[in-house]
Amino acid sequence: MTLIDSAVSCGTSSGTGQIASIDTTIDLGRSMQRVAKWSVGDSETANALIHGDNLKALSLLAQAHPGSVKCAYLDPPYNNGESYQHYYDSMGHEEWLLAVTARIEQIRALLSDDGSVWISIDDSELHYLKVAADGIFGRVNFVGTVIWERRTTRENRKAFSRNHEYLLVYAKKIDVWAKQRNALPLTDDVKSRYKNPDDDPRGPWQSITANVQEGHATPQQYYGIIGENGKVHHPPKGRCWVYVEQRMLQEIAANNVWFGKDGNSVPRLKQFLAQRKTGLTPETLWRAEEVGTTSTAKKHLLDLFRETSLFDTPKPEQLIERVLAIASNPGDIVLDPYLGSGTTAAVAHKMNRIYWGIEKGEHIKTHCVLRLRQVITGERGGVSGPLGWKGGGGFAFFRV
Ligand SMILES: C[S@@+](CC[C@H](N)C(=O)[O-])C[C@H]1O[C@@H](n2cnc3c(N)ncnc32)[C@H](O)[C@@H]1O
CATH class of the missing domain: 3.40.50.150 (Vaccinia Virus protein VP39)
Incomplete structure (x- = not known):
């Protein structure tokens, strides 16, 4: 049986x-x-x-x-x-x-x-x-x-x-x-994309875009972000920032935004390997x-x-x-x-x-x-x- x-x-x-x-x-x-x-x-x-x-x-x-x-x-x-x-x-x-x-x-x-x-x-x-x-x-x-x-x-x-x-x-x-x-x-290949160029104590991270298509954007998503070296960044044409200004400032203060090694690059968000909850979508x-x-x-x-x-x-x-x-x-x-x-x-x-x-x-x-x-x-x-x-x-x- x-x-x-x-x-x-x-x-x-x-x-x-x-x-x-x-x-x-x-x-x-x-x-x-x-x-x-x-x-x-x-x-x-x-x-x-x-x-x-x-x-x-x-x-x-x-x-x-x-x-x-x-x-x-x-x-x-x-x-x-x-x-x-x-x-x-x-x-x-x-x-x-x-x-x-x-x-x-x-x-x-x-x-x-x-x-x-x-x-x-x-x-x-x-x-x-x-x-x-x-x-x-x-x-x-x-x-x-x-x-x-x-x-x-x-x-x-x-x-x-x-x-x-x-x-x-x-x-x-x-x-x-x-x-x-x-x-x-996550494959080794995907994991290897996470690095730690600023020795962040939270471990390896990868940068992902901080702007999105403007489809359902609100006016609060258009503003200038002042970079570490004083340069002002605006979202590219047809796009807006992913967060409203106040939230973006909080993320910058929490060291969650990356302006590149020289501090002059277009701002990008830090995505930490340790915080990644989802695996890979099957291709x-x-x-x-x-x-x-x-x-x-x-x-x-x-x-x-x-x-x-x-x-x-x-x-x-x-x-x-x-x-x-x-x-x-x-x-x-x-x-x-x-x-x-x-x-x-x-x-x-x-x-x-x-x-x-x-x-x-x-x-x-x-x-x-x-x-x-x-x-x-x-x-x-x-x-x-x-x-x-x-x-x-x-x-x-x-x-x-
Ligand atoms: C392509 S092979 C499968 C190979 C298998 N995936 C493997 O990794 O070994 C197809 C199998 O289906 C069996 N088969 C074909 N018609 C069948 C049926 N009507 N009932 C049960 N098995 C059948 C065949 O005998 C054959 O072993």
Whole structure:
């Protein structure tokens, strides 16, 4: 039996934070057959690998547990005509689109009001899928299209070297999601922009503009600011000062305004690193150096699957980590109905999310189970290092 209730955590030991509680009671064992032989670790775990066709599994889940999933990540076959070692990727266009949209409809029912869905796709089907997904979620709930740089080398055998693919992102309810989605942590690059040229005891700071567009300006926002060396500064044409004069004088007295090293420059406000409360707003361009490439992912799999065959189309753990960092919190349920080599489950496990991974191929046993066994015993690859992953937890295996 797999049980989640407000008192039960998923029992992992990563240092990534608190386990959020869930007030629904979810028992996958009511609708699916649990297979003890392939289940590993903690018997009270809420994590599930589900072997079988994802449409059937999704409709069972949607009937039994609507509104329970915080983040769904889908990496369907892209319909590119290839025949990979572990699955075929060749369907008629109409048939492919119908198959994927039938799954997305079930997923919409599974999402919580603050949930989102992220769909990996390439150029061939992106635009058709966007129109179909708009029909399911409503155009208003389209969050955006992320571009992922999947390779950094040039593919010279093709007319165009396709170095990127996409993630189509939808919210169940955009207003709710936009308020709740997580910001990304400050990068070293961003932190390095904070300096301390005046040895301010409050620590490193960066200067930001002190003037704004005059759209809703009041007359009190137009005045001259006398700089340290007596020079008078007026706002540039079409702009006004961000504060009225009295407030600006207070900020100058509190050493919160910077007139440059020589005291003659246009005044700017000091923004301190220590006081910065918000992280970074996610951007739509995801570079290989930040989230890895297909080849990064394959190198990782070479370490994981030494005694079995390599999986052809894995995603790098860093890419999935970014999705889950934005769209979920510890203890939330993450769903991947096209599990492949188990990347989403492995990353969700390391990030203390609860996961439901569905895969129809036999590689759910030969690859996903093998991979997660290693994760449970403290596997060191992928995102383990940055997350401080040390091992623990478990998963239950189901058949539909
Ligand atoms: C592109 S791969 C996913 C790769 C995965 N993201 C990873 O990092 O390894 C797509 C997977 O979906 C599986 N799949 C395709 N159709 C399916 C279906 N109807 N039900 C369940 N799994 C399916 C395939 O067997 C394949 O393993």
